Amino acid sequence: MTGSRxxxxxxxxxxxxxxxxxxxxxxxxxxxxxxAPVDPSVERLKRLRLIAGAVAAFGVYTFxxxxxxxxxxxxxxxxxxxxxxxxxxxxxxxxxFVWRRTxxxxxxxxxxxxxxxxxxxxxxxxxxxxxxxxxxxxxGGMMMMVPGLTAMWLTGLVAYGxxxxxxxxxxxxxxxxxxxxxxxxxxxxLMALPDLLTGDLHGLSLTMGVVFIxxxxxxxxxxxxxxxxxLRRRYGIRLGAHPASLPPSVPPAPPYxxxxxxxxxxxxxxxxxFHQGGxxxxxxxxxxxxxxxxxxxxxxxxxxxxxx
Numbered sequence: 001m002t003g004s005r006x007x008x009x010x011x012x013x014x015x016x017x018x019x020x021x022x023x024x025x026x027x028x029x030x031x032x033x034x035x036a037p038v039d040p041s042v043e044r045l046k047r048l049r050l051i052a053g054a055v056a057a058f059g060v061y062t063f064x065x066x067x068x069x070x071x072x073x074x075x076x077x078x079x080x081x082x083x084x085x086x087x088x089x090x091x092x093x094x095x096x097f098v099w100r101r102t103x104x105x106x107x108x109x110x111x112x113x114x115x116x117x118x119x120x121x122x123x124x125x126x127x128x129x130x131x132x133x134x135x136x137x138x139x140g141g142m143m144m145m146v147p148g149l150t151a152m153w154l155t156g157l158v159a160y161g162x163x164x165x166x167x168x169x170x171x172x173x174x175x176x177x178x179x180x181x182x183x184x185x186x187x188x189x190l191m192a193l194p195d196l197l198t199g200d201l202h203g204l205s206l207t208m209g210v211v212f213i214x215x216x217x218x219x220x221x222x223x224x225x226x227x228x229x230x231l232r233r234r235y236g237i238r239l240g241a242h243p244a245s246l247p248p249s250v251p252p253a254p255p256y257x258x259x260x261x262x263x264x265x266x267x268x269x270x271x272x273x274f275h276q277g278g279x280x281x282x283x284x285x286x287x288x289x290x291x292x293x294x295x296x297x298x299x300x301x302x303x304x305x306x307x308x
Contacts, residue, residue: 103242181224
């Protein structure tokens with residue numbers, strides 16, 4: 001929570017990483033300073049939130065209309081980037097105004113600046129990718145090979161990066177655990193708000209238009225509410241609580257009814273090995289073993305001239 005400089009990359013990058021945009025996205029868009037998740041079930045909810053939002057936002061229109069307009073997709077991506085660029089700091093600013101009543105905001109300065117840098121990094125990557133695709137489409141022919149191949153690699157980087165930032169929502173999980181579901185809800189509704197106000201159904205019928213417009217925000221809101229409820233009930237993490245009042249790290253909760261293995265009264269001694277001498281092994285002082293006679297040939301005969 002301080003302004004000290006922290007390591008960014010969450011993994012090593014080499015020359016071979018250029019061929020693996022997934023590894024680059026993991027290292028860049030899930031920095032090392034982001035805290036570990038509190039619960040695997042919450043992480044599954046975040047993935048479900050991303051999938052549901054993507055299906056509701058793109059899938060309905062694509063399958064119902066029976067066509068895929070790549071140019072319109074690029075425009076929607078740019079619109080989403082602009083919305084994220086302005087809405088994310090605005091929403092975090094509102095929560096800072098709420099938290100300042102119960103704690104000092106200066107303690108969050110380092111995490112806030114790191115989140116801002118991650119937001120700018122992702123938005124910049126998205127903008128460069130869209131511009132390269134538009135350049136490749138405008139050139140056409142063999143001239144589009146260089147910008148087209150670069151745009152394809154950046155598209156993979158942005159796709160994998162979107163999965164990473166969906167979990168931490170541009171590192172805001174490092175500020176407060178409840179910020180990612182809140183930001184996802186606000187962003188999804190603001191993306192649908194222009195269509196709701198203008199009544200633009202994108203050429204769909206009234207029923208399918210309502211499903212297309214409201215499907216994404218309603219689905220994301222329901223999953224985010226479930227995520228916030230689970231954080232509040234299981235870990236006591238509330239959205240209105242100042243981050244400094246929360247525990248610095250919350251260990252993952254064990255499954256219900258699971259207890260760590262306890263040593264039983266008849267458990268073997270871990271220090272015992274079969275190479276150690278037991279109480280009844282030869283040469284270890286067995287009290288029930290008959291002692292060997294000092295004369296192996298038998299008892300000595302006092303009348304034998306040989307002395308036996």
